[in-house]
Amino acid sequence: MSVRTLPLVFINLGGEMLYILDQRLRAFNTSEDNSEKGVWSENDRKRVMNDIVGTLFSKSFMDELLKPQQLYSHRTMKTVLTRLAHTSIMRLNPASMDRLYELMIMAFKHQVFLCPRPKDLLLISYNHIDTIKEFVKDTPVVVNQVNETHRKIIEVYSSLSEGEFQLLRQTLLIFCQDMNIRVSLFLKIKIQNPNGRFAMTTAGPVPHGIDVPGLIRTFDSKGREVRRREFPNGGSYTSPIREGSFELHGDRVIRLGVNMYTADHPEETHTTKTPSVKPNDTPNLLAKEELNLLARLMGSVKAVNMPGAEPGFRINLFNTDQEEDEAGASAGAGESLFGVINIQAMQDEQVATELALIAGQFAEKEEESENQSANKGDELLAMMDDL
Template sequence: MSMRTLPLVFINLGGEMLYILDQRLRAHNTSEDNSEKGVWSENDRKRVMNDIVGTMFSKAFMDELLKPQQLYSHRTMKTVLTRLAHASIMRLNPASMDRLYELMVMAFKYQVFLCLRPKDLLLISYNHMDTIREFVKDTPMAVNQVDETHRKIIETYSSFTEGELQLLRQTLLTFFQDMHVRVSLFLKDQIQNPNGRFALTTSGPVPHGTDVPGLIRIFDCRGREVRRREFPSGGSYTSSIREGSFELHGNRVIRLGMNMYTVDHPEETHTSRAPSVKTDGSPNPLAKEELNLLARLMGSMKTENEPKDESGFRINLFNTDKEEEEAGASGSAEESLHGVINIQAMQDEQAASELARIAGQFAEEEEEKKEEEEEKPENPSNNKGEELLAMMDDL
């Protein structure tokens, strides 16, 4: 496992989060000032972008992040990104944050899959930082912070060998391997299967400077080519005419790390899980939207009479409050990944007392384990996450 993966994960997931929040805030934006109560203005949007970018790229925070360390779990990473999202006047409830995190991870995962070679992972980060720089171009201090981070990333990763970059890629793939959330934009473009897994083609350009597969060359002991043998490659490959990675789907070119929300996709950026089983026979009001891929994550619909949080504005990543409540009731994103099933059945008195006795034994064992763990030294990875959160609070 690479010890240098965390900075790239944080920067790229943070970049995807800024893309989504910027699009969402623009959808709620109706005026240049605060003339309309309860509606995000352009000044509010700029303030949110500046505050989040200022916290995300602060010198002390980045210096700590760039130290060699293990990659965080999804739970810890989501906690850090939630704190980052709340660094400004904006507030997200847990259900909206779960939805936001799922979309961020799936977008970054797809970009990693598009990398023709491990070195292209750096292109994703560079393109994210270029777009973030545009978000705060009117704030020189924030621009300087992004520029300084860009310089440190180049300084840190430009000297990596192909083997180190490949190890970094493998660490990222391990981080992504259990995430298979369906995104309607990807489903519509047929780059994601209904089960949430991406459909990768065996055709297209090969990495820059690499030969098209299908030819075996045999050399003698002096390094001279003595004969050639061709074999079917199983795909239609072409030579890459330029440095960098692009993927063409329909009439749309996807470039690594670029903001896919700038193009008008009014009903295509929704994440969904497998539909839940209903036993009451009532129709599911969201079924039609899921089947037709018309559920919107980044839609322009406004919710009426939203309660205003005292500490800042509230932003909802669902179309309606009803969807938000249903998502919150259905559990967190992590629970859905592991397919947790709760079963409750009626028990007779004897069985109930037996279960209570067994539960008591488990409780005693848990207490003993807890006491043993308290005596052990703390996990350095958890300490690192707590240090970053504390540092973020101080900014």
């Protein structure tokens, strides 16, 4: 597992979150003043963008992220990103936050798949950073924070070898492999199958600096080519056009890390669950305690209701409030649908004792790993509260 993955994950997921929030805020936009209750104005949208970007790209927060460390679990990552989204006057209920996180993960997963070579992962981050700067271009202080982070990313990752980038890519693929959420936009342009898995083509340009597959060359001890043999590559590959990559899908060009959402297509933020059950949904007492600790450290978002405090706004990732309530109710009901069936069979007492000892060792290692992840998450959340 690469210890340089966390900064890229936060920047790219944070960028996707800002894309989606910007699209939804523009869809509900009204007049310049906030004359209609519950509807966002243009000034509200800009303020939300400035608050979230300012917190995400703050110097202390980025310095902590850039330290070599293991990647967080999905539970911890969603908790920190939820706290990040709530640093502004905007509020998301759990059902909308779940949908937002699913959209972020699936968009990032697809972009990782589109990278023809591991080093192109940096192109995703650079494109996210460039688009984020456009969101806050009217606030020079926040733009300077983004530029400073851009400089640090180049400084840290430009010295990594090809092998380290490959390890980084494998870490990202492991992080995303169990997320197979169906997204309406991806289904519409036929880059995602009905089961939630992406349809990868076996055609197009190969990575920059790489030869088209299909040829095996044999060399002697002096480096001279002595034999050449061709083999079917199973696709229709061409030489690279230029450094970088993109894929054509119908009338769209999906580039690495570029905002694919528009205010004219609010349905493109629609997701549906696949029938498969993700391993992360398995009840875990240690994970529950970890989330309870993080929640206590984050503090209560009810502070907006204090006397004299500015009222917050609520944003809905669903088309209607009724749909949002139904999604939250179904999520809560889904947890109770799965019962626990205990099956006990006759077995040798000595074997059972040995298995219990082995299971105890695994439990100790798992608890130690989760405690380390929780401690790192606690530090970032405490830092957000200070900011």
